[in-house]
Amino acid sequence: MLRTPPAKRPKDLTELIDSKLMARLSQLDVASRKVFTGKLKGERRSKKRGESVEFADHRPYVVGDDMRHVDWNLYGRLDMLFIKLFMEEEDLSLHIVLDTSESGDCGQPNKFLFMQRLAASLGYIGLVNLNRVAVTAVGQGEGGINGRLQDLRGRRRVTDLGAFLCSQEPIGVASFNEAARRIALTRRGKGVMVLLSDMFHKEGYEDALRLLVGHGYDLFVIQCLSPQEVDPPLGGDLRLKDVEDADTAEVTISAPLLKRYKANLNAYIDRLHEFCVRRDIIHMTVKTDTPMDELVLDYLRRRGLLR
Amino acid sequence: MSWLTPGLAGIVAAIAVPSLVILYFLKLRRRDLEVSTTLLWKKAIQDLQANAPFQKLRRNILLLLQLLVLGAIIFALAQPVLDNQVVDGARHVILIDRSASMSADDGGEGDEIRLERAKRVAIEQIVESLKTPNVFGTGGDEAMVIAFDSAAEVRVNFTSDKAALIRAIESIEPTDSTSSLNTAFKLAKAFTGTRKFEDQVQENVGFVPTVTATLHVISDGRIPDATRVEDQREDEVLYYAVGEEDTPNVGITSVRAERDFENRSKLAIFVGLQSTATEARGVDVVLTIDGTSRSVRRIEVPPATREEAATEDGAEGSDTSVSIEPGISGVVFNVDRPQAGVATVQLNHTGSTARADALEADDTAYLVVPPSKRLNMVLATAGNLYLADALRALRPANLDVVRPADFQSLLDTGRLAQYDVIVLDGFLPLIQPGPPAEGEEPGEPLPGLPPGRVLALGVVPQPPMGVIDNGEGGAALFVEWERDHPALRLAGLSSIEMSRSRKIEVAKATPVRVIARTNNGPGIFEAADARTRAIVTTFDPLNSDWPFEPGFVLFLGEAANTLASEGDASIAALVKTGETINQRLPEDATDVTMTRPDGSEEDLIAAADGSVVYGPVESTGLYSFSWKGSAGPSDQEIDGRIVRSVAANLASADESLISTEPTLPLAGRIVATENDERAGKMELWPWLLIGALAIIMLEWFVYNRKVHV
Numbered sequence A: 001m002l003r004t005p006p007a008k009r010p011k012d013l014t015e016l017i018d019s020k021l022m023a024r025l026s027q028l029d030v031a032s033r034k035v036f037t038g039k040l041k042g043e044r045r046s047k048k049r050g051e052s053v054e055f056a057d058h059r060p061y062v063v064g065d066d067m068r069h070v071d072w073n074l075y076g077r078l079d080m081l082f083i084k085l086f087m088e089e090e091d092l093s094l095h096i097v098l099d100t101s102e103s104g105d106c107g108q109p110n111k112f113l114f115m116q117r118l119a120a121s122l123g124y125i126g127l128v129n130l131n132r133v134a135v136t137a138v139g140q141g142e143g144g145i146n147g148r149l150q151d152l153r154g155r156r157r158v159t160d161l162g163a164f165l166c167s168q169e170p171i172g173v174a175s176f177n178e179a180a181r182r183i184a185l186t187r188r189g190k191g192v193m194v195l196l197s198d199m200f201h202k203e204g205y206e207d208a209l210r211l212l213v214g215h216g217y218d219l220f221v222i223q224c225l226s227p228q229e230v231d232p233p234l235g236g237d238l239r240l241k242d243v244e245d246a247d248t249a250e251v252t253i254s255a256p257l258l259k260r261y262k263a264n265l266n267a268y269i270d271r272l273h274e275f276c277v278r279r280d281i282i283h284m285t286v287k288t289d290t291p292m293d294e295l296v297l298d299y300l301r302r303r304g305l306l307r
Numbered sequence B: 001m002s003w004l005t006p007g008l009a010g011i012v013a014a015i016a017v018p019s020l021v022i023l024y025f026l027k028l029r030r031r032d033l034e035v036s037t038t039l040l041w042k043k044a045i046q047d048l049q050a051n052a053p054f055q056k057l058r059r060n061i062l063l064l065l066q067l068l069v070l071g072a073i074i075f076a077l078a079q080p081v082l083d084n085q086v087v088d089g090a091r092h093v094i095l096i097d098r099s100a101s102m103s104a105d106d107g108g109e110g111d112e113i114r115l116e117r118a119k120r121v122a123i124e125q126i127v128e129s130l131k132t133p134n135v136f137g138t139g140g141d142e143a144m145v146i147a148f149d150s151a152a153e154v155r156v157n158f159t160s161d162k163a164a165l166i167r168a169i170e171s172i173e174p175t176d177s178t179s180s181l182n183t184a185f186k187l188a189k190a191f192t193g194t195r196k197f198e199d200q201v202q203e204n205v206g207f208v209p210t211v212t213a214t215l216h217v218i219s220d221g222r223i224p225d226a227t228r229v230e231d232q233r234e235d236e237v238l239y240y241a242v243g244e245e246d247t248p249n250v251g252i253t254s255v256r257a258e259r260d261f262e263n264r265s266k267l268a269i270f271v272g273l274q275s276t277a278t279e280a281r282g283v284d285v286v287l288t289i290d291g292t293s294r295s296v297r298r299i300e301v302p303p304a305t306r307e308e309a310a311t312e313d314g315a316e317g318s319d320t321s322v323s324i325e326p327g328i329s330g331v332v333f334n335v336d337r338p339q340a341g342v343a344t345v346q347l348n349h350t351g352s353t354a355r356a357d358a359l360e361a362d363d364t365a366y367l368v369v370p371p372s373k374r375l376n377m378v379l380a381t382a383g384n385l386y387l388a389d390a391l392r393a394l395r396p397a398n399l400d401v402v403r404p405a406d407f408q409s410l411l412d413t414g415r416l417a418q419y420d421v422i423v424l425d426g427f428l429p430l431i432q433p434g435p436p437a438e439g440e441e442p443g444e445p446l447p448g449l450p451p452g453r454v455l456a457l458g459v460v461p462q463p464p465m466g467v468i469d470n471g472e473g474g475a476a477l478f479v480e481w482e483r484d485h486p487a488l489r490l491a492g493l494s495s496i497e498m499s500r501s502r503k504i505e506v507a508k509a510t511p512v513r514v515i516a517r518t519n520n521g522p523g524i525f526e527a528a529d530a531r532t533r534a535i536v537t538t539f540d541p542l543n544s545d546w547p548f549e550p551g552f553v554l555f556l557g558e559a560a561n562t563l564a565s566e567g568d569a570s571i572a573a574l575v576k577t578g579e580t581i582n583q584r585l586p587e588d589a590t591d592v593t594m595t596r597p598d599g600s601e602e603d604l605i606a607a608a609d610g611s612v613v614y615g616p617v618e619s620t621g622l623y624s625f626s627w628k629g630s631a632g633p634s635d636q637e638i639d640g641r642i643v644r645s646v647a648a649n650l651a652s653a654d655e656s657l658i659s660t661e662p663t664l665p666l667a668g669r670i671v672a673t674e675n676d677e678r679a680g681k682m683e684l685w686p687w688l689l690i691g692a693l694a695i696i697m698l699e700w701f702v703y704n705r706k707v708h709v
Helices: A019-025 A072-078 A111-128 A155-167 A176-186 A206-212 A255-278 A292-302 B006-026 B039-051 B061-077 B114-127 B162-170 B181-192 B385-392 B404-413 B550-564 B685-707
Strands: A044-060 A082-090 A093-099 A132-138 A145-152 A191-197 A217-225 A236-242 A248-253 A282-287 B031-035 B080-082 B091-097 B142-148 B152-159 B214-219 B236-241 B250-259 B266-275 B281-289 B292-301 B305-310 B320-325 B327-336 B341-348 B364-369 B376-380 B398-402 B421-425 B452-457 B468-472 B476-481 B502-505 B512-518 B521-528 B532-537 B574-576 B581-584 B590-595 B601-604 B611-614 B621-628 B636-638 B641-649 B663-665 B670-672
Touching: A019 A111, A019 A292, A072 A082, A093 A111, A093 A176, A111 A132, A111 A145, A111 A155, A111 A191, A111 A217, A111 A292, A132 A155, A132 A176, A145 A155, A145 A176, A176 A206, A191 A206, A206 A217, A206 A255, A217 A255, A248 A255, A248 B039, A255 A282, A255 B039, A282 A292, B006 B061, B061 B685, B091 B114, B091 B162, B091 B181, B114 B142, B114 B162, B114 B214, B114 B236, B142 B162, B142 B181, B152 B162, B152 B181, B181 B214, B236 B663, B236 B670, B250 B341, B250 B364, B266 B281, B266 B292, B266 B341, B266 B364, B281 B327, B292 B327, B364 B621, B376 B385, B376 B404, B385 B398, B385 B421, B385 B550, B398 B404, B421 B550, B452 B550, B476 B521, B502 B521, B532 B550, B581 B641, B590 B611, B601 B611
Parallel strands: A093 A132, A093 A191, A191 A217, A217 A282, A236 B031, B091 B142, B091 B214, B214 B236, B376 B398, B376 B421, B421 B452, B452 B532, B574 B641
Antiparallel strands: A044 A082, A132 A145, A236 A248, B142 B152, B250 B266, B266 B327, B281 B292, B281 B341, B305 B320, B341 B364, B364 B641, B468 B502, B476 B512, B512 B521, B521 B532, B581 B611, B590 B601, B590 B621, B621 B641, B636 B641, B663 B670
16 A cells, blocks of 8 residues: 555566476466457467368368368278368467556555566567467556557567566556557557556546457456555554645545445455446456465466466 | 622623534634545535534534533533531621630630631631622621620621621731620610511511521630520521630639728738639749739639530430539738839749630739828718717827807808718708809809718708608618628618618619619619719618617728728729720819720820720730829829729639630520531532633543554
């Protein structure tokens, strides 16, 4: 809850994900509830019958078919021309949207650092599995975009991913709606989009989520909250100052007030969750004190983001 | 519990409590904290404020504690007191005994006399516990201070000013007088007023006595007339006994001097002594006349006896009351002293083992002894030889026996002034009335008492210097008489029977004092005005068996001496402290001055008949009157001024019996002493302040815990 910048910002990917976790992440892959068409042949099964090694079916030869796909063994036995059909394999687009607003620089453990590590983990998984990975940092930059990384593919681009994530700083106010519009306009194809944010947007999150969902993207909202936000350890007479817009609230912490705060937080989360469920968005709330391996290896698999 | 200054506390509370709450709203210092978002907080505050404006204050333990501290201080300002005494009436009368016995030193506690202790009791137990008025000067208890001995004096009227009360109490000085509570109560009643019976009857309830005042009597209980005090039942009477029950005191309770009947130059001085010591006491009694020590007697005074008697109140069980019977003794000095003088009798306690004596005022007695004088008498009689013989037995210097006609010529020629005493036997001369008023004819001469000292037997003079004769009364007996009157002390009237008497009635507003009364009215009376002083028997002694009794001659002698010596039979001017000195000076006395025993002087103005009054006498000793003019028979002339001395003595068995009475028996009830431990009201404000301090410390602890969450 309180602004607590980490003692040291991570410099590269190895500081975000340790090697042990990295090794375990290699076994995972990004899951999609839909099978998407990709631009490149990837490791993903497509509805299209394609050129993978996995046999799918036969069909009678028609004029114009590629002669290389004729099943000559079958012709020898049946003296009829059949075309072998294979499963088409294609790559998956994984788009990670990272909230870099200043509110992330709070909490113990630090929310932004947590989101950086989660983004790195997911990106790593995507790259290792030859998915097309894109990362967009939503922040105070032009159009609400601080920076973006697109069309990363393959293990070689892991360092690029790490460098990009480490270059981000939690500063200013994120214009979330503006950023969502931009992302929706500029993204290509279909795939999985993961939004990492605390979802505390004073302008509201509804419009942004409506823009991001659909158009072939399977949207996951991972709401990261620090333990202090869930259970504020406050007391006394306080002047609370919003780190983003310097808005203040004078409070005298009392048991009824804390109770009311918690009720409001739960209501906020529930409303967001309901909003997501109605639009086929997967919403999850994660506390930043959750261990990364447990989160990635267990929780996200159970929630269907990874497999 | 009651509050001494609730108004002040109310005002402070009305200001301070809202101020504290407002300060809490304004809020002192808030810690600045940066949080990820204020979104949820603002909403939470709005939610709370929407349904509870005082939500901020709810469960705010710091405010609660501060309110507690404030409350404690405010309650302290109200000066709460626990009433462990009955001082709750709005009006209090503090009656302080300043009589002679209150000068007794009981020993212990810094050698203060009883009066000092009484003052302390009055200030500490009564004045200090009075309810102080609030800031508006209302609602406080009022008290008045009355100092009393034989008279009562208001030292300060009802006031709630404690300083004034304390000043008044401190200014009370001891006197050598006897004590009279009746006077004091009457005075107090005059100030407190009485409530009518109908004012105290409430509808459907009945008679509800209303306390008009609380009377605090501070005394040693040696008050002879206490049982005659009729206090109002609805008044609360509290009695504070000061002094000890067993304080020893040896004192002179009576003193008297008489000249021998046969030999007038012989003087007998009788001294009565009394001791309250529990052991026999030897005292030296020293007689000094005119500053010269004449005689010393060693007297052993027997011890006082204590009698314990169970109280009548059986419910109290084993309670007993102790009555002390003092040891009585006496001594008679016989000295040869034909001339006048001032005799002083002094008790000397040297040689006594234990604590000598608690009271000084009764250790010395004074007597003014007139010179011995043989009388020059005239007897006017129609023929009564045996009366002349009886008078001769008094050994007068000269006795002229004249017939009534000769007496009338003595009177008319003014030669009557040479006689000290005139005896009229059944005969009244014709007296020229006083100068007529303007425009009136001079009155006819009437039978009456001649000027001078007159002993008239068997006559009834008419008013004003006489009584109303209602005719023959037949046989009669004496039914009452003044046994202490100098002329009647030895007269033996109890056995006298009269065969004939007169029905006599005393006219109003005449200078007539009846000293012996028969069943038909006054038998013997005294009458005195500026020129005449007379003792008159309204019956003829020859019509009774009196002449055959020795008492008749003694009556003649004492009456003649009484008349001749201005006042008392053989001794001039002797008063007790607390009484009034009433002296008749010669009519031409001017520039009258009285000198008190302590040497201070006071100018007095003599009345038309030459009488001067001073009193009440507060201390023992000699009071000297001096004037310019002619001298009386026993007056001395010093430096061109005539001097007459009057001795004032305590001479009171009640005052000398100084053991403190634990109860005060009034006419209608017995008032028990107030317990000494019954302190004043217990002030609670220090405890409240200590409580406030403790709460502040608790608050500090709570605050620290809260800050370091």
